[in-house]
Each structure stands twice: as structure tokens, then as C-alpha cells.
Amino acid sequence: MLFPISRKFPQLSVVLLATMLVLPVVAAPDTQTTSSTNISGQSQNNFATDLKLAQQGDAFAQNNVGVRYLNGLEGVKQDYAQAKFWLEKAAAQGLVEAQNNLGYMYLQGLGVKQDYAQAKAWFEKAAAQGNATAQNNLGYMYQQGLGIKQDYAQAKSWYEKAAAQGDSTAQNNLGYMYRQGWGVKQDYAQAKSWYEKAAAQGDAGAQNNLGYMYDEGLGVKQDYAQAKAWYEKSAAQGDAGAQNNLGYMYDEGLGVKQDYAQAKSWYEKAAAQGDAGAQNNLGYMYDEGLGVKQDYAQAKAWYEKSAAQGYAGAQNNLGYMYDEGLGVKQDYAQAKSWYEKAAAQGHAGAQNNLGYIYQQGWGVKQDYAQAKSWYEKAAAQGYAAAQYNLGTIYAQGLGVKQDYVKAKSLYEKAAAQGDAGAQNNLGLMYQQGWGVKQDYAQAKAWYEKAAAQGYTDAQYNLGFMYMQGLGVKQDYAKAKSLFEKAAAQGDADAQDALNFLRENGLIR
Numbered sequence: 001m002l003f004p005i006s007r008k009f010p011q012l013s014v015v016l017l018a019t020m021l022v023l024p025v026v027a028a029p030d031t032q033t034t035s036s037t038n039i040s041g042q043s044q045n046n047f048a049t050d051l052k053l054a055q056q057g058d059a060f061a062q063n064n065v066g067v068r069y070l071n072g073l074e075g076v077k078q079d080y081a082q083a084k085f086w087l088e089k090a091a092a093q094g095l096v097e098a099q100n101n102l103g104y105m106y107l108q109g110l111g112v113k114q115d116y117a118q119a120k121a122w123f124e125k126a127a128a129q130g131n132a133t134a135q136n137n138l139g140y141m142y143q144q145g146l147g148i149k150q151d152y153a154q155a156k157s158w159y160e161k162a163a164a165q166g167d168s169t170a171q172n173n174l175g176y177m178y179r180q181g182w183g184v185k186q187d188y189a190q191a192k193s194w195y196e197k198a199a200a201q202g203d204a205g206a207q208n209n210l211g212y213m214y215d216e217g218l219g220v221k222q223d224y225a226q227a228k229a230w231y232e233k234s235a236a237q238g239d240a241g242a243q244n245n246l247g248y249m250y251d252e253g254l255g256v257k258q259d260y261a262q263a264k265s266w267y268e269k270a271a272a273q274g275d276a277g278a279q280n281n282l283g284y285m286y287d288e289g290l291g292v293k294q295d296y297a298q299a300k301a302w303y304e305k306s307a308a309q310g311y312a313g314a315q316n317n318l319g320y321m322y323d324e325g326l327g328v329k330q331d332y333a334q335a336k337s338w339y340e341k342a343a344a345q346g347h348a349g350a351q352n353n354l355g356y357i358y359q360q361g362w363g364v365k366q367d368y369a370q371a372k373s374w375y376e377k378a379a380a381q382g383y384a385a386a387q388y389n390l391g392t393i394y395a396q397g398l399g400v401k402q403d404y405v406k407a408k409s410l411y412e413k414a415a416a417q418g419d420a421g422a423q424n425n426l427g428l429m430y431q432q433g434w435g436v437k438q439d440y441a442q443a444k445a446w447y448e449k450a451a452a453q454g455y456t457d458a459q460y461n462l463g464f465m466y467m468q469g470l471g472v473k474q475d476y477a478k479a480k481s482l483f484e485k486a487a488a489q490g491d492a493d494a495q496d497a498l499n500f501l502r503e504n505g506l507i508r
Contacts, residue, residue, distance in 0.1 A: 045064070047068055047074055049061075050065050057093075059090040059094075059095040062087070062090035063086070063087060063097050065082075065086045066082075066083045066086035066098065066101065067101060070083035070087070070101065070105070070110070080110050081111055083111065084102070084112065087102045087105070091125075096125075096126040099125045099126035100123060100126040100133050100134040103118070103119045103121075106119035107119035115147075116147020116148070119141070120138065120148065123137050123138045123141070130165070132161070132166070132167040133162070133167065135158045135159075135161045135167070135170065136159060136162040136170040138154075138158045139155045139157070139173065140155070143173070143182070152182045152183020155182075156174070156183055159177070163194070166201070168201040169205070171194045171197045171198035171203070171206065172195060172198040172209065174194045175190070175192070175194030175198065176191070176209065178190040179191035179209070179213075179218065187219075188213065188220070191213070192210070192213055192219055195209050196210065199230070204234040205239065205241075207239070208231060208234040208235075208241050208242035208245065211226075211227045211229075211230030211231040211242065212227070212245065214230065215231075215245065215249075215254070224249065224254050227245075227249070228246070228255055228256065231245050231246045231249070232246065240274070241270070241275065243269045243273075243278065244266065244267060244270040244277050244281065247262075247264070247267040248263070250262040250263035251263035251267075251285075251290070260290050260291020260292070261291055263281075263285070263291065264282070264285060264291055274309070276306040276309040276314065277306070277311065279302045280302065280303060280306040280313050280314040280317065283303040283306065283317060287303075296326050296327020296328070297327055299326075299327065300327055302314075303318045304318065307338070310341075312342040312347035315339075315342035315345075315347070315350065316339060316342040316353065319338030319353060320335070322335035323335035323357075323362075331363075332357065332362045332364070335363070336354065336364065338350075343374070346381070348378040348382075348386065349383065351378035352374065352389060354370075355371045355372070355375040355378065355386065355389060356389065358370040358374065359398070368393065368398045368400070369399055372393055374386075375389050375390040375393065382417075384417040384418070384419040387410045387411070387414035387417075387419070387422065388411065388419050388421050388422045391408075391409075391411040391425065392407070394406040403435075404434050404436070407429070407435065408429055408435055410422075411423075411425050411426045411429070415449070420449075420450040420454075420455035420458065421455065421457075423449040423458065424446065424455055426446040427445075427447040428443070428461060430443035430446065431461070431470065440465065440470050440472070444462065444471055444472060447462040447465070448462060454485075456486040457486075457491075459483070459485045459491075459494070460483065460494045463478070463480075463481075463497065464479070466478040466479040466482065467479035467497065476501060476507050479497075480501060480507045483495075483497045483498045483501075484498065
């Protein structure tokens with residue numbers, strides 16, 4: 001019997017798709033930049049007293065009555081028409097709180113047709129009189145480009161006016177602009193400073209965002225204890241983003257003992273408030289059976305809630321369920337549809353998965369050009385699986401001219417991120433001298449990295465080097481050990497190699 005030969009480039013494995021199911025750390029979007037209602041004008045009077053005063057023309061009372069109707073406070077039934085009626089009376093008298101509150105109604109479309117022009121007009125009236133909340137809300141409109149051209153300079157200017165008056169929401173929003181580098185040079189020190197000002201006033205969004213900075217080590221030394229402390233302050237106030245982030249810390253064991261029960265509890269709190277990230281993360285727990293009995297129906301239900309809100313991670317994960325037929329009938333059309341939704345938002349995992357569908361011709365006509373295009377989008381974001389897949393396209397010449405130089409470059413990018421398949425393939429390139437000078441030492445080094453992660457192809461290939469004595473002293477015992485590891489994972493070639501060694505009396 002001839003010696004078994006070293007493997008060629010492995011075919012792309014569906015396992016690559018599984019790497020897309022990742023849990024994001026989410027800094028709560030609703031606390032980063034938000035407009036807010038202003039109820040600072042409310043007096044200590046009861047509703048009946050304020051209503052009587054409002055009917056007599058008292059502007060403060062009119063605003064207070066309007067706010068009660070707007071928010072359904074103190075046993076008053078929510079009634080947007082009544083809220084608008086009383087707020088308009090107060091606003092007509094120049095009361096800034098009422099002007100801001102009317103602007104908020106038009107901004108959100110509460111009982112009126114959403115009208116950004118009206119919202120802006122009312123905010124401007126109040127802001128011109130120095131109302132900090134209206135100044136913040138104007139900043140928000142410019143930041144988001146709501147009914148006006150997006151203008152970070154204007155947003156920053158209005159936030160600064162409000163922040164100078166101690167408005168915590170504006171302080172948090174300024175911090176976020178510096179963190180993101182929106183209209184300003186990215187400056188984590190400035191971001192932290194503004195977050196701290198807002199957090200000191202008990203602003204839950206700023207507390208969550210400070211936690212995130214410590215969590216990720218943004219401008220500060222990474223400190224999970226600090227991150228957890230800030231998340232807890234925010235979560236105690238009911239901030240869904242912070243609840244989700246705490247859940248993630250317990251899920252991953254970041255600075256705490258890994259505790260799926262705690263993770264699930266925090267995710268559930270956030271998910272109950274409609275937090276899409278937490279809904280996705282709960283889905284993932286059920287999908288993988290992390291601290292719960294694996295339940296694809298539950299996973300799908302949570303993914304659907306999150307995906308309905310446009311959460312790209314959940315859309316990708318739903319696509320994967322249909323792709324693999326996990327708890328649902330395998331449906332490539334559905335898989336493709338969900339991947340496309342996520343990919344359109346720039347989700348690298350979904351872009352990679354779309355590429356894989358086109359490469360394999362699953363539910364679509366096989367199309368290497370489309371596969372390459374999607375892999376390139378994901379690879380440009382530094383996505384290791386896509387870098388590996390694109391490398392294999394070039395290594396095998398699938399729809400492109402075979403190009404080992406490009407393949408090697410892409411494999412190196414993926415391998416640097418720990419991608420075992422890319423590490424194995426780099427080893428094979430050096431072993432065979434494909435696009436590089438043959439170098440058994442390099443081949444062995446790359447195989448060892450991949451084999452240490454349990455990658456069967458690398459275990460086999462490394463075993464083959466020891467069996468053949470390629471760049472190493474021939475060592476049948478080491479070859480046997482590596483083949484056994486690969487064979488234990490179901491690798492047929494490794495089992496054949498073991499049989500060969502035994503049949504020829506080279507091992508027992």
C-alpha cells in the first residue's frame with residue numbers, strides 16, 4: 001500500500017457559517033442620543049387644582065395638565081388631543097416647557113401627524129429662551145437629520161448650550177459624539193469626561209456608556225469591575241442596554257464567573273423592554289443550549305422579535321437556521337432572504353454566508369462572481385471567515401485565475417485572527433511550495449497552530465509530516481498520536497493512515 005498523500009486545500013465547510021452566531025456587546029442605542037419630554041414645569045398641585053387654574057388661563061397649570069394627558073400621569077387617562085389642546089394654550093403664552101413639549105409631540109407623532117418642521121419650530125422657540133431640553137432636542141434633530149440636513153456642527157453647538165446648563169442628556173450626547181468622532185476628532189478622554197458629568201447626575205444612558213468604555217478599554221485601561229459597576233447603576237434604573245451588557249458579561253465570564261442563569265435573567269429584563277440585542281442574545285442561548293435546554297423554537301421566536309426590529313445579527317441567525325434546517329424545514333430561499341437583509345446593513349457574517357450560498361449554488365444558480373463579491377465585502381471588514389473563503393477562491397481558481405499570492409495574503413489575514421482553516425492552508429502552501437518557496441519548518445509551525453485548536457485537517461497533515469519525516473525527524477509515534485486525534489473526530493483519511501501504519505508494522 002502506498003503512503004497516503006498530504007491533502008489538498010479542503011473544500012469550504014458549512015461549519016464556517018456557524019461562526020457568525022456571535023453575541024454583540026451593545027451600548028444601548030436609545031441612550032446614546034435621545035430627545036426627551038420636559039415635565040419640569042409640573043407643580044405640586046393635584047390634577048383638579050391644576051385643571052381649575054388652567055381654565056383660568058394659568059400657563060404653568062396648562063402645561064401641567066397637558067403633561068398629565070401626554071404621559072397618562074396620576075390616574076389621568078392618556079389623551080393626546082387633550083394634551084395638545086392644553087400645551088398649545090400654554091405655548092401661546094410663551095411658556096418654554098410647553099413649547100418644547102409640543103415640539104416633542106410633533107417629533108414623535110403623538111396624537112398628531114409626525115411633522116419635523118413643526119417640531120423644529122417649537123423647539124427653536126423654546127431653545128431661543130434658553131430651555132436646555134429644547135436645545136438638546138434641536139441638537140438631536142441635526143444629529144439625526146430629521147427633516148433637515150444632517151449637521152454635526154449644529155448638533156454639537158446645541159448640545160453644548162444644553163450641557164452648559166447641566167442637562168445630563170445633552171452631556172451624554174456630547175460624549176457619544178466624541179466617542180464616535182461625529183463632526184469632531186474622535187476623543188475618548190472628552191467622551192469619558194462628558195459621560196462622567198451626566199452619570200454623576202444619575203443619567204442611566206451615560207452610566208451604561210461609561211461602562212462600555214471600561215468594558216472595551218476605550219481611552220481607559222480595560223476594567224471589567226468598573227464596567228460592571230457602571231452597568232449595574234444603569235441597569236438598576238431599568239436601562240435595557242445596560243441590562244443586556246450585564247447579561248453579556250455573565251454569558252462570557254468577563255470579570256465575573258461565567259453564569260448562564262444570570263446572563264439569561266439580565267437578557268430577559270432587557271428583552272421584555274424590547275431591546276433587540278438582548279432578544280437576539282436570548283435566542284442564541286436557546287439555539288446553543290447555553291444554560292437552558294436547547295430549543296430551536298424558542299431560539300427562532302426570539303430571533304424573529306429582534307429581526308423584526310431590523311437587528312442584523314438576528315436576521316443573520318434566522319438565515320442560518322433556515323440554511324441548516326435547525327428546528328425549521330431547510331429553506332435556502334428563506335435563508336438567502338434573511339442574509340440579504342442583514343448584509344444590506346453591512347453585517348459581515350451575513351455577507352460571508354451569502355457568498356457561501358452562491359459558491360455552493362444552494363437555492364441559487366452557482367455563481368462564483370457573486371460569491372467573490374460578497375466575500376470581498378465581508379473580508380474588507382476584517383472578517384476572518386470571509387478572508388479564508390476568498391483565499392480559497394483564489395487558491396482553487398474558482399471563477400478567477402488561480403493566484404497563490406492573493407490566496408496567501410488572505411490566509412495570513414485570517415490566520416492572524418486565529419482562523420484554524422487558514423492556518424492549515426498556509427501550512428499546506430509551505431509544504432507544497434505553492435506560491436512560496438517550499439519550507440517545511442513554516443509548514444509545521446502553521447499546522448501546529450491549527451492542530452492546537454483541534455482542526456482535523458491540520459492534525460492529519462502534521463501527522464503526515466512526522467510519518468514521512470518532512471522537515472522533522474521521522475516519528476511514527478507522533479504521527480500515530482496526531483492521526484488518532486483526527487480519527488477521533490471522524491476523519492476517514494486519518495483512520496486510513498493509522499491502518500496503513502499498523503498493517504506495515506510501524507505502530508502497534
